[in-house]
Amino acid sequence: MNRNLKQKQHKQSLLLDTSVQIDKFNPGSIDAALRKLSANYDLYTSYFVKYEFKTGFIRSLIAFYSRVNIDGPIKATAKWGKSFHPRDLKYKAIMDCIIAQCDKTIYIGDKKKYLAQIEMVIFHLMNNFMTELTGIVGDFSDDEVIDYEILTSSDFAEFEKKINDRKCIPQAGFWEKHKIELVLLIKDKTVQTSKDFESVNKYLREISEDFKKSDKYFHNKGVGDVIIAIDSPKTHKLVSLDSAFQTYCKVLKKELITLSSSYFAH
Numbered sequence: 215m216n217r218n219l220k221q222k223q224h225k226q227s228l229l230l231d232t233s234v235q236i237d238k239f240n241p242g243s244i245d246a247a248l249r250k251l252s253a254n255y256d257l258y259t260s261y262f263v264k265y266e267f268k269t270g271f272i273r274s275l276i277a278f279y280s281r282v283n284i285d286g287p288i289k290a291t292a293k294w295g296k297s298f299h300p301r302d303l304k305y306k307a308i309m310d311c312i313i314a315q316c317d318k319t320i321y322i323g324d325k326k327k328y329l330a331q332i333e334m335v336i337f338h339l340m341n342n343f344m345t346e347l348t349g350i351v352g353d354f355s356d357d358e359v360i361d362y363e364i365l366t367s368s369d370f371a372e373f374e375k376k377i378n379d380r381k382c383i384p385q386a387g388f389w390e391k392h393k394i395e396l397v398l399l400i401k402d403k404t405v406q407t408s409k410d411f412e413s414v415n416k417y418l419r420e421i422s423e424d425f426k427k428s429d430k431y432f433h434n435k436g437v438g439d440v441i442i443a444i445d446s447p448k449t450h451k452l453v454s455l456d457s458a459f460q461t462y463c464k465v466l467k468k469e470l471i472t473l474s475s476s477y478f479a480h
Contacts, residue, residue, distance in 0.1 A: 227256045229351070229446045232266040232438075233455040234473060235259055238346070239339060240308045241315055244455075244473055251453075252346045260352035260445050265360050265383055266438060267343065272336060273377060274298075274305045276370045279332045287322040309335045333367050340364055352445040353388050385428035388441065389421055395444045395466060396422055402465045410458070414440065443468065 237243045281290040313320050313331045321327035400418050405411045417433045427433050443462035446452045451469040463470040
């Protein structure tokens with residue numbers, strides 16, 4: 215067998231979490247680092263990460279698109295800066311960087327052109343979600359929001375409707391399948407006692423008593439990182455920008471790479 219082919223077949227697999235999948239689109243952040251990783255590892259992500267990517271990053275930009283369509287670019291931008299979560303400001307900043315990189319000019323004075331630029335970014339993000347990735351793994355593969363294709367701006371309203379009609383991704387079946395991991399996390403002293411995990415611990419305990427509680431809004435949103443850690447195959451190292459995964463992976467006996475500038479310095 216060709217030596218290079220043999221090496222390629224035995225490359226370690228990594229699973230990129232939501233923070234990495236978002237920041238890879240932020241010019242000058244971790245995009246170069248991921249290209250280096252892809253030379254030595256097979257990169258994957260999970261269906262749940264795709265769900266968070268679509269209901270977080272993509273939905274936020276669609277909401278901004280709608281605001282621009284109603285109020286115009288300048289008024290919409292002013293409102294966006296005052297009325298939304300800091301995460302939405304980050305998403306818009308990444309969008310502006312992509313527009314500047316692709317078009318050189320952000321047409322904030324021209325509503326029609328600016329809407330076209332926002333639309334371009336949304337399609338760029340969706341079309342390149344799998345860039346550098348070998349595949350996608352894990353539970354939730356048949357979820358309707360994850361499966362929904364956004365092909366033109368005419369799909370935006372239907373996409374938002376699907377999210378609003380349901381509010382939460384069904385999780386009860388996931389926790390039934392992974393109740394052993396759930397118990398391990400609940401019993402861990404760090405998760406039990408650390409203020410950083412206070413709300414997560416509360417949600418996990420209540421879910422363990424009744425899996426259907428995982429479909430309550432705050433429970434559903436509050437345990438996303440835990441689901442990503444559990445859902446990541448043990449054959450994959452999990453890659454994240456979030457230090458919280460250090461605790462989850464330690465409990466679950468899974469390997470973690472926390473991306474930082476120092477990680478790539480050696």
